[in-house]
Amino acid sequence: MTLPGWRDWLFSAKAFVAAMLALYLAMALELPRPYWAMATVYVVSHPLTGATRSKAVYRIGGTLLGATAAVIFMPLFVNAPTLLSLVVALWTGTLLSISLLDRTPRSYLFMLSAYTLPMIALPALNNPEGIFDLALARSEEILVGILCASVVSALVWPGKVAPIFSARIASWLGDARDWACELLQQSDAAGQPLHASRHKLAADILALDQFISHLSYDTTSFAVVKNARELRGRMSMLLPILSSLTETKQALLRQQDGMPVGLSELMHEVAHWMASPDLGHLRRDVPLLQRRLAALKQQIASGDSWQALLIAHGLARLQSLINLWLDCRLLQQLIAEEHPTFQWKPAYRHWPVGGTARHYDYGMMAFSALQASTAIFLACQLWIQLGWTDGSGAVIMVAIASCFFAALDEPAPMMRTFLIWALVSIALTTVLLFMVIPAAYTFEMLVAMLAVPFLLVGTLFTRPQFTMIAMMLTVNTATFLSLQGAYDTDFTAFFNGNVATVVGVSFALLFSLLVRPFGIELAIRRLRRASWHDLAETSAGRRLDDYAQLTARMLDRLGLLIPRLAASGHDQLPQVFNELRAGFSVLHLQRDENAQTGPAGVAVQQVLDEVERHYRQALAQRHYRQADAHLLQRIDAALNQVLAESRRSDHHVQTVLNALVELRITLFPVAGSYALAACPPLPAGGMTS
Amino acid sequence: MIGEVEIYGVYFPSLLILMVLAFGVTAGLRILLGQLGFYKLVWHRSLMNFALYVIVLGGFVVLTRGW
Numbered sequence: 179m180t181l182p183g184w185r186d187w188l189f190s191a192k193a194f195v196a197a198m199l200a201l202y203l204a205m206a207l208e209l210p211r212p213y214w215a216m217a218t219v220y221v222v223s224h225p226l227t228g229a230t231r232s233k234a235v236y237r238i239g240g241t242l243l244g245a246t247a248a249v250i251f252m253p254l255f256v257n258a259p260t261l262l263s264l265v266v267a268l269w270t271g272t273l274l275s276i277s278l279l280d281r282t283p284r285s286y287l288f289m290l291s292a293y294t295l296p297m298i299a300l301p302a303l304n305n306p307e308g309i310f311d312l313a314l315a316r317s318e319e320i321l322v323g324i325l326c327a328s329v330v331s332a333l334v335w336p337g338k339v340a341p342i343f344s345a346r347i348a349s350w351l352g353d354a355r356d357w358a359c360e361l362l363q364q365s366d367a368a369g370q371p372l373h374a375s376r377h378k379l380a381a382d383i384l385a386l387d388q389f390i391s392h393l394s395y396d397t398t399s400f401a402v403v404k405n406a407r408e409l410r411g412r413m414s415m416l417l418p419i420l421s422s423l424t425e426t427k428q429a430l431l432r433q434q435d436g437m438p439v440g441l442s443e444l445m446h447e448v449a450h451w452m453a454s455p456d457l458g459h460l461r462r463d464v465p466l467l468q469r470r471l472a473a474l475k476q477q478i479a480s481g482d483s484w485q486a487l488l489i490a491h492g493l494a495r496l497q498s499l500i501n502l503w504l505d506c507r508l509l510q511q512l513i514a515e516e517h518p519t520f521q522w523k524p525a526y527r528h529w530p531v532g533g534t535a536r537h538y539d540y541g542m543m544a545f546s547a548l549q550a551s552t553a554i555f556l557a558c559q560l561w562i563q564l565g566w567t568d569g570s571g572a573v574i575m576v577a578i579a580s581c582f583f584a585a586l587d588e589p590a591p592m593m594r595t596f597l598i599w600a601l602v603s604i605a606l607t608t609v610l611l612f613m614v615i616p617a618a619y620t621f622e623m624l625v626a627m628l629a630v631p632f633l634l635v636g637t638l639f640t641r642p643q644f645t646m647i648a649m650m651l652t653v654n655t656a657t658f659l660s661l662q663g664a665y666d667t668d669f670t671a672f673f674n675g676n677v678a679t680v681v682g683v684s685f686a687l688l689f690s691l692l693v694r695p696f697g698i699e700l701a702i703r704r705l706r707r708a709s710w711h712d713l714a715e716t717s718a719g720r721r722l723d724d725y726a727q728l729t730a731r732m733l734d735r736l737g738l739l740i741p742r743l744a745a746s747g748h749d750q751l752p753q754v755f756n757e758l759r760a761g762f763s764v765l766h767l768q769r770d771e772n773a774q775t776g777p778a779g780v781a782v783q784q785v786l787d788e789v790e791r792h793y794r795q796a797l798a799q800r801h802y803r804q805a806d807a808h809l810l811q812r813i814d815a816a817l818n819q820v821l822a823e824s825r826r827s828d829h830h831v832q833t834v835l836n837a838l839v840e841l842r843i844t845l846f847p848v849a850g851s852y853a854l855a856a857c858p859p860l861p862a863g864g865m866t867s
Numbered sequence: 868m869i870g871e872v873e874i875y876g877v878y879f880p881s882l883l884i885l886m887v888l889a890f891g892v893t894a895g896l897r898i899l900l901g902q903l904g905f906y907k908l909v910w911h912r913s914l915m916n917f918a919l920y921v922i923v924l925g926g927f928v929v930l931t932r933g934w
Contacts, residue, residue, distance in 0.1 A: 332913035 190636030218323025244294025263558030271551030575682025
């Protein structure tokens with residue numbers, strides 16, 4: 179825990195100034211709840227101006243949508259409370275599921291409108307005529323808060339994206355480099371180090387995604403967004419390539435002859451090259467490396483032995499790695515420069531990297547939405563039966579807590595955190611409200627008193643691990659303070675409101691514990707089943723519409739799996755990477771331009787059929803098992819056929835060979851060397867399978 | 868400047884209408900200036916945009932009310 183630097187203080191000061199400005203304006207406009215404007219500033223504040231703007235736009239939209247719904251539904255059902263609570267629950271569930279389907283920051287719009295309806299409609303039950311004024315007031319207060327936050331964040335020392343982004347990219351590429359260097363320089367088969375950087379890299383890619391979507395709201399950075407998207411695609415391609423290189427190296431080390439000296443020297447050189455900090459240096463050395471690689475290919479990778487095939491495959495992967503890394507570094511440079519000094523041409527071109535497809539787990543989403551709906555409906559029923567006037571606050575908190583954490587596999591721990599920090603906020607508020615603020619006679623004095631706690635907590639926003647806590651503290655404290663034009667704190671109302679908050683969050687927590695006994699484990703299982711399904715479909719050739727999309731979905735799934743695997747302490751990671759690589763091999767074999775004719779084509783087709791069967795079996799048996807020897811025979815037969823009949827130098831044939839080699843070392847890592855002679859002849863009429 | 872505009876029975880202050888209009892006009896101007904490469908000469912883009920907005924809004928107020 180380091181002390182906050184000047185950037186943190188600056189951000190905190192900006193947020194506080196915006197919050198006080200919003201409070202002042204809302205009081206001057208005589209809005210009923212000025213503190214909502216103040217809380218809103220803290221909700222949308224973000225160190226990046228672009229992110230503030232995006233959150234602001236979505237918050238306005240979400241508020242207006244929710245408020246409109248409240249104005250429409252409330253008068254219709256005011257005399258049928260049960261029906262009204264059903265409508266509220268359904269609305270929240272529906273909007274929540276829409277927000278879960280949208281994995282961009284835009285999902286905030288739907289989530290906000292999901293709980294804005296109960297926020298406005300429920301307190302108005304005692305006074306249905308006032309619903310329109312209430313909805314209008316809330317919209318106005320939020321608008322004031324958002325305007326202040328946006329204007330202050332854009333005008334006063336705006337947070338430039340480029341430096342922050344560059345620092346992040348540098349650390350992400352550092353993770354990639356660590357992993358690459360570790361594997362390239364490792365020299366013995368026994369040492370299987372734990373690649374912490376591997377976990378990190380996939381998480382980095384998810385973080386990059388979030389960053390990009392915020393960036394697109396920063397008006398100054400259209401070019402940056404384009405480059406960042408390219409970078410993201412290439413970073414995610416690094417994962418399968420590095421993992422494949424690792425496996426190839428292991429397979430080579432298990433061979434009798436072991437690793438050829440030339441290859442390991444080249445690997446060391448590439449590692450050294452990747453680590454070089456100077457970009458000019460990096461670009462100058464590429465042709466040299468390429469020449470070395472080509473020479474090696476000629477020398478040791480032109481035979482038909484298993485060893486030669488492995489080496490050829492390893493070299494092809496190394497080639498891709500060099501190109502990808504060059505691209506990444508050039509893009510990093512481009513993003514860091516305000517005015518680009520050079521034209522970037524992609525070096526890595528043989529695979530589409532720009533897919534945007536995502537993996538969706540509809541079952542889990544429906545469950546989360548249903549859980550929120552049920553919780554709200556039950557809480558409403560309780561509230562109505564108990565006849566507790568101030569209970570609406572509790573129901574609102576149930577809605578907010580259910581929505582906030584719906585996207586998590588295990589919402590309960592986060593809800594517990596939420597509850598704890600809400601309690602801390604209540605304590606802080608109590609101190610402020612009854613000991614400090616009564617001494618404030620003017621607005622200036624009030625600002626001076628609020629400055630200390632809010633400025634201190636505000637410095638936490640800039641650190642990712644504390645953002646959530648800082649947000650809870652500031653927003654809750656601002657809300658509980660209920661600052662209005664005049665000091666009229668009524669202890670009973672204050673106490674009631676706090677009790678309602680605690681009861682609401684506790685209810686959501688208990689309900690979540692009750693209906694969600696499963697968590698990360700189930701999410702992992704479902705993700706893996708989805709990927710088996712995709713693999714089987716692809717092998718069967720049913721999904722050949724778009725390679726880029728399929729690739730993107732596989733990589734996205736990997737990005738979702740890795741943090742979960744890391745959190746659950748499972749070591750299924752090697753298998754997950756295996757599936758990714760198997761998927762890539764299958765895609766390579768399926769691509770039209772690699773189609774082989776004659777017996778080789780038939781043999782490749784049979785391999786694909788076997789792969790499909792293998793994954794269908796995994797699906798049917800609900801757990802992964804070792805592929806059977808039949809598939810190994812098929813792969814060897816296909817390798818034979820392809821080698822026997824074609825020109826080895828042809829690029830597409832090379833691709834097919836490499837894909838077959840990849841499949842073999844992926845599915846049968848410990849299978850011995852493949853030998854031309856030891857391979858069973860194709861059964862007569864080899865079409866039957 | 869205290870005039871109000873009635874839209875479906877809801878009264879809006881006329882300044883609000885002008886503000887929304889000015890925002891639209893400024894958005895158009897921003898795109899235009901961006902196309903012309905004007906922003907390469909600007910030190911603080913957001914501040915420039917904000918000032919532009921205030922000028923446009925002021926212009927609208929003058930136009931609707933006279934001096």
